[in-house]
Amino acid sequence: MSEVKVDTISERTTDAGVTVEGVKIEDGVATFQTAAGSPLVFEGATADAYETTFAITDPTADRTITFPDESLTLGSSDFVKIHTITADDDANITFSSTYITSDYKQLIFLFYGIKPATDNQDFRVHFSVDNGSNYPANHDGTTFYSWKTASDTHMSSSTTYGTRNAAYSVLTFNTSSDTGHGFSGEMKLQDPGDTVNIKGWQFYGSNITYDAAKKLYVPTNGGIFDNTSAINNVKFAFASGNITSGSIALWGMK
């Protein structure tokens, strides 16, 4: 092995930088390019078979990851964003067994701007234990909601629809398809991978109704899925018509 000792290596051509095996250094900026996309590998204190690698997905535009001006330690979080699906005039949005797994004790679905193609629609959730081959009629749920019109000062409240031995539960109802009326909310599903107990779920949200009064509904729903097999597929759909737009982000709590 040859050894070269120098104090400074400078670029020979102005603004060309210095390149060493795919690493270009110019004006204090090091640029890495590797086919594998993992240019930083740390051996650590022990030279063995184990390393820590920074894996970089091939960027399709300029990206910046900023570290704040503070000390911090990165660690594994118990609260993980799993996947996001955006509707594009689809009959349903489905999270398959790829994402509905027993890795999480609670799943949280965050809804944003979900809008029906046709006015006056209920938004429903369906659970499957065979990755979507069937959505069994094991739902038992109820809804409590507050509501007001634009002219009302106070909210009123009422109990309303319930499901019993249904293949779905209702999350929002009488949903408006007007511009800007997409609903938002969140649904929690407890321990979908449990193979001993039935499953519980809760939904909180807000939506505008289809009718002339344009009521604001704030539904607070809950129910059970009376099935002791693991849920591995969750489907969302309006009672009729497509989901024109909106996103559902799935988070998991370990």
Added chain:
Amino acid sequence: MARTKNVDGIRIPFTAEEEAARDAEEAQAAEEKAARDADHSWKRREEYPSIDELVVALWEGVVEERMAAITSLEGKRQAVKTKYPK
């Protein structure tokens, strides 16, 4: 136009069986919706004066012997009943 399902972010055209199943589901939903819309009770419930208003009116009427609020609320309740008859 054929429907699509969005599974994990991938849009997949419905099969003929899925189209038929969705048609049946939408037809059943329409029936349930019509039955619900025809039910006068929940429509009345949404437009009746609130429980708070009823309690205050009753207090004023029974305890304070001022009947104006009760009379007003009864008028509102009857109007709702007329709007959504049995």
